[in-house]
Amino acid sequence: MAKLIERKIEKLGLTYDDILLRAEYSEMDPAKVNVASNLTKKIKLKIPILSAAMDTVTEAKLAIALALDGGLGIIHKNYSAERQAEEVALVKRFESGFVEKPLTLSPANTLRDAREINKKYSGIPITKDGSSNGRLVGLLTSKDYYFDDPDTDTIDKYMTTFDDLVIDYEGITLEQANQRLKESKKGKVLIIDNDKDRRLMSIVCRRDLEKNYDYPNSCKDENKRLRVGAAVGVRDYKDRAGLLIKAGVDVIVVDTAHGHSKNVIDAIKDLKKNFDINIIGGNVATKDGTEALIEAGADAVKVGIGPGAICTTRIVTGVGSPQASAVLECVEAAGDIPIIADGGIKYSGDIAKAIGLGANAVMIGGLFAGTNEAPGETVITEDHRVYKSYRGMGSIGAMMDGSADRYFQTIPGEPNVKKLVAEGIEGMVPAIGPLADHLYQLIGGLKQAMGYCGAKTIDEFQKKATFIQAMPGTASHESHPRVDILKDAPNYPRRT
Ligand code: XMP
Secondary structure, rough: OHHHHHOOOOOOOOOOOHEEEEOOOOOOOOOEEEEEEOOOOOOOOOOOOOOOOOOOOOHHHHHHHHHOOEEEEEEEEOOOHHHHHHHHHHHHOOOOOHHHHHHHEEEOOOOHHHHHOOOOOOOEEEEEEOOOOOEEEEEEEHHOOOOOOOOEEEHHHHEEOOOOOOOEEEEOOOOOOOOHHHHHHOOEEEEEEOOOOEEEEEEEEEHHHHHHOOOOOOOEEEOOOOEEEEEOOOOOHHHHHHHHHHHOEEEEEHHHOOOOOHHHHHHHHHHHHOOOOOOEEEEOOOOOHHHHHHOOOEEEEEEEOOOOEEHHHHHHHHOOOOOOHHHHHHHHHHHHOOOOEOOOOOOOOHHHHHHHOOOOEEEEHHHHEEEEEOOOOHHHHHHHHOEEEEEEEHHHHHHHOOHHHHHHHOOOOOHHHHOOOOOOOOEEEEOOHHHHHHHHHHHHHHHHHHHHHHHOEEEHHHHHHOEEEOOOOOOOHHHOOOOOOOOEEOOOOOOO
């Protein structure tokens, strides 16, 4: 029988700071390494990065910016299911081949109605009954009207009517539709079912063609629409998932603080039984937890208990697992099912370590919360420094707004501040500008790491990478600069 100490205290757990990748012989030019990775067996990422399902990190704007650069955002669920589905739809409509179910109006709608849509989309298909697959009667673009009398003037007076539109039919390929756009020199091809019914099936937009050239590395589905994920909890997951799937979501994350629990396992099983959709389950930090979620049907497993920048789970509950060890343990248990290392990424080197340990992707919250695209409020301090708010989904504020079920606490809709036990804090991070610039540095660091280790691809890197464990407490000190910083480096903020 093992001694009590061996049974009670399992083993040494290591954080990213406790290990370093070992440099190996290399013929690799870091600029030439390929960082594409599999999120699930079906979904490929061009860069191995997800954004966290947090209400100060991922809404449509950040998810679009991330997918344009090859990653994938997970829309948070601190919204009604309808609003969350609309955020998903915004991403799916952003850059598309065929935009199915575009926003439409009827000829009787007013110019004021049109203006609301034209703020986001330049052209509005007009259908007889205003529905997104009604009989097509025209197209209204923002250039077709002024605002003489926006509340009484109706669209029928201003729209281009059916006979003057560029029309094609269901079954046309994307290449053919693009060719029609080029030849017609118009902004949109409208796809209908047939000449008799003229039901609107989808549209193809010139602006999307242009975006395809601008962002050759974007993460897209088979219809050339940007990919996006969304979180669900363990309570209203079925209805929510139904709406998200209708909106075109690519992957659903059953997002909880403790994935190795009955209701998470049941939710995954139930979703897999009822929908044909990729599911990520989490969070776990152990072999048993990983195996349980895979057995339930998860297509990928998310790992991390307590490493996040705003997390207090380890402090408040005493529960957690140092992230590097947790990732390694779960990778070993997962076999060919991808692992996502969630939380604790402080620098690009941590991404390299997570992938080198075998994760297929990392999930990032804090490092993205300060970007222009993140939804958090901008905070300007008395000494004129600019920050953005970043809060844990287990913070009181976020739980009051709906995320309490992530921590198996009060039912949303019945908020009672005194009955919540916080597992996160509400804070702020420096504002750091556009996501794209920041991503360039993060991916640049990963590529350099792969160069040091002589790996051309993520798969090769995962297999080849080995680590050196530093003496506890020493690695971090030796690795960081130890002089006063005169000028900030883009990938090493002064606050550290
Ligand atoms: P980073 O380090 O990237 O971590 O900021 C983001 C991840 O942290 C998790 N998360 C929380 N964990 N209390 C926690 O213990 C919280 O309030 C909280 N909010 C988010 C989550 O997994 C996220 O992706």
